[in-house]
Amino acid sequence: MLGELLRPIGPGAAGWADRLIGEFGSLGAALAAPPAAQQRVLGEEQRVVAWLATLRSAMLHALRREALQGPVLGDSDAVTDYLFAAMAHEPVEQLRVLYLNTRNRLLLDETVIEGSVNVAPIYPREIVRRSLEVGATALILAHNHPSGDPKPSREDVRLTRLVATAGEPLDIRLHDHVIVARSGWISLRAAGYL
Incomplete structure (x- = not known):
C-alpha cells in the first residue's frame, strides 16, 4: 500500500516503502513518524518526506472531519x-x-x-x-x-x-x-x- 502511495514520486517507491516499513513496522507508524526520523531512513529523499507529510495531513483531515462534524458523542468510534x-x-x-x-x-x-x-x-x-x-x-x-x-x-x-x-x-x-x-x-x- 505504501509503495502505491509513493508511486507518484518516482520509480524508487517500492524501495522507499520497504525501508520505511522495515524501520517503523507499519503504514500507520511510517506516516506518523516525525519527518526527521523519516529523513534518516530515506537519506536525501526530501520530496518523499514532504509527500508523506501531505498524505498524513490528508488522512487526519478526513478522519477528523468524519469524527467531529456532528455531535462528538454521537459517534465515539x-x-x-x-x-x-x-x-x-x-x-x-x-x-x-x-x-x-x-x-x-x-x-x-x-x-x-x-x-x-x-x-x-x-x-x-x-x-x-x-x-x-x-x-x-x-x-x-x-x-x-x-x-x-x-x-x-x-x-x-x-x-x-x-x-x-x-x-x-x-x-x-x-x-x-x-x-x-x-x-x-x-x-x-x-x-x-x-
Missing part, C-alpha cells in the same frame, strides 16, 4: 479512530483536549501539552481556564503512550479525576479521557475510572 490515527505513533506524550459545547459539538481540538517519551503533565486549572475562554461545557481528554501500552497509570487516573472535579463547580463536564498507544486504546470512563 469515529472519534477514537481519529485520536488513534493522530496520536498513537507519536514519539512523545501529548495531551489533546476536545472542547465541546452544550450539544457536544466540537468548539476546539487543541494539543495543550507535549511532554517527553513518558510524561505529559496535566494542569487541571489551565484546562478549565481554557474551557471558559472558548465557552466549552464539556471536554474529552486524550493522550498517548509512546511505550505502546495504553494502560493508565495511577497518575493518569488521579489527574483525570482532578480535571473532572475542577470543572464541576463551573458546569464543565469531563466526558472521557482516552489513552491511545500503538497496541490500542482505553477509555477511562468505560474502564470505570470516571
